[in-house]
Amino acid sequence: MPQPFQLAVCAEMLWLDKPMEWRAARLTEMGFGVGLWNWPAWDMVKLERVGANYTIMNGYLQGRLADDLGADMLLKSARETVQIGKRLGVDRLNLHGTGLGDGGIPLWQHDVVTGDMWLKARDTLCRICDLAEEQDVVFTLENLNLLDHPGCPFGSTKDVLALVSSVNHPRLRINLDLYHTQIGEGDLIRWCENCLPWIGEIQVADNPGRCQPGTGEINYAAVARALNDSEYGGPVSLEAFAAGDPEAALEAFRAAFTI
Template sequence: MARRLGIPRLNLNGTGLDGDGLAVIPVEQVTGTMWLAARDTLARVADLGERHGVQFVLENLNLAVDRPGVPFARAQDCLALVASVDNPHLRMMLDIHHAQIGERNLIALCREALPWVGEIQVADMPGRCEPGTGEISYAAVARALAEMGYRGTIGLEAFASGDPTVAVEAFRNAFTVAG
């Protein structure tokens, strides 16, 4: 499907999500057996990506606000799984909005995860609107990513706080780093 649509990446989550973004089968505690099953499944997914020339990205979510019961939701969990598979056809979708809720210390997280990142998603917190509407210093995140050498995709996954054109311009301004 990715080839038909002309897109390089397909997004994955740690479990099936329903129409409201909640875990179809909520999990309170992830066991060692679940970790091994997830790693084996993701290795098979990476092999599928290799056969079809597509990259899969495992997205971190948050457990505290709007994704309770999702296994492997934390950025550190996604990073551990992706690193353990160690295949360029499986990378991490680092969602900064979710990481701010559950893990904070975003620049250190970016630095640690960067070798395994396939794409970065942004939205401010709280409110899930464009950069500049909440508590995240996206100018600092953008500068740090540029200094780290990140040249990959950064996607805006947010609601416009007002005029959508202004919201997109705020995103563009936040991630335009003077060289």
Template sequence: MSQPFTLSACAEMLWLDKPMEWRLRRLTELGFEVGIWDWRAHDQNMLERSGAVFSSMTGYIRGRLADEEGAHELLVTARQSIDVGKRLKVHRLNLHGTGLGEGGLPVTPCSVVTGAMWLKARDTLNRIADLGAEHGVTFMLENLNLPVDHPGVPFARVEDTLTLVSSIDRPELRLNLDLYHVQIGEGDLISWCRRCQPWIGEIQVADVPGRKEPGTGEVNYPGVAHALDAMGYRGPVCMEAFASRDPEAALAAFRAAFTI
């Protein structure tokens, strides 16, 4: 048995009754890297002294891809995130088509994406890639699902994120391929992994339905893991999921699913 992937887990979704510093230390003790969301929700001194290796975090505070005002906000707050990321040694910073608010809903919902918006989004992401090149970090555009969790987010489908990132094709801009969202929105996970593989910066997983650990739903994650191994993927895989019962059992199930 081997472990070809770097495994991490989202600390925001596990041990919800424990302080964040405790969660970071426990994930580290168990051998996982750590994903976090909005860094403003946590004390930076605590994050730094926790000893955790951070796989990724949110790479902006506000902003949108498809209009000039939103692009300006995105770039300004991405710079702030880079500064925090450097302090915490986080090299992968996550983006969405628009800022997300309460419950993951878009701050600025969008029902129709026009051709002009596509062109503006591509220009914004090129500017984001320039910023990444300047500071030695990688920004990742994450796909989301529209039917259940994130209605109204532009450029949310995996096809949208792949189109944008592959058309720019720069190492400072990659995909955060979230297979939980793919399963709800599109399905056909292994085919999407193959199509996205040259541009993947990180893969995120949770089972469907319920957004809990692998083995609790309909997705054959061991099959996905074997397919990723066969296609040569060697990057990070992050469990961004709630625990069905015990978080340590959930993490063990995740590790087992992605051990070849």
């Protein structure tokens, strides 16, 4: 059956008892790209040797979008992380509205985002685009649900779309995480349609449980058909835990996104 999407998998969430280079190698053997989170936790030399297609990794270690100090921290951290990403040939470097601490809790929480914060966030993303042009890389901005990430500024799908479309630069794309969209807004196919011109990657997990497609309420086969009908042919990445055997979970993911 034809496979219209570039399938990848977050290696951090599967085979938790295995070394990261083993996980990257096994995903490569199975025909998947490899996603990473924070690079300091892993041996870069061993990951380089795997020869995997590393599709995405966190593009920063500290910083935030909407204040002067946080923006300067973000740019400095992003510049350092770009060099690590280049060692691995990473396709995209991922950002959030603010850094995340233990359990994904935002380090800088705001229930109300002011107009000045919006303007500063847009300015920071324009600076990120300048860095991306200079270094010939692409950054993505990811949406997060506010139940798991309370007070995260610019976390909603709506806010991420507003910022990225406002900057409207080819070096800045949306990392559309449909697990987070389902919890925060629902209406997944329409959000895919709205975000389509700016999508750099789509991430998926079922809800509840954050496991592979078929374990929860989301009809990912219908989402896949809608994406194919809209002529989206970019990366779709499983960012999920395995309910049961990891390789069975991966095949369920592949089946859901095979048209």
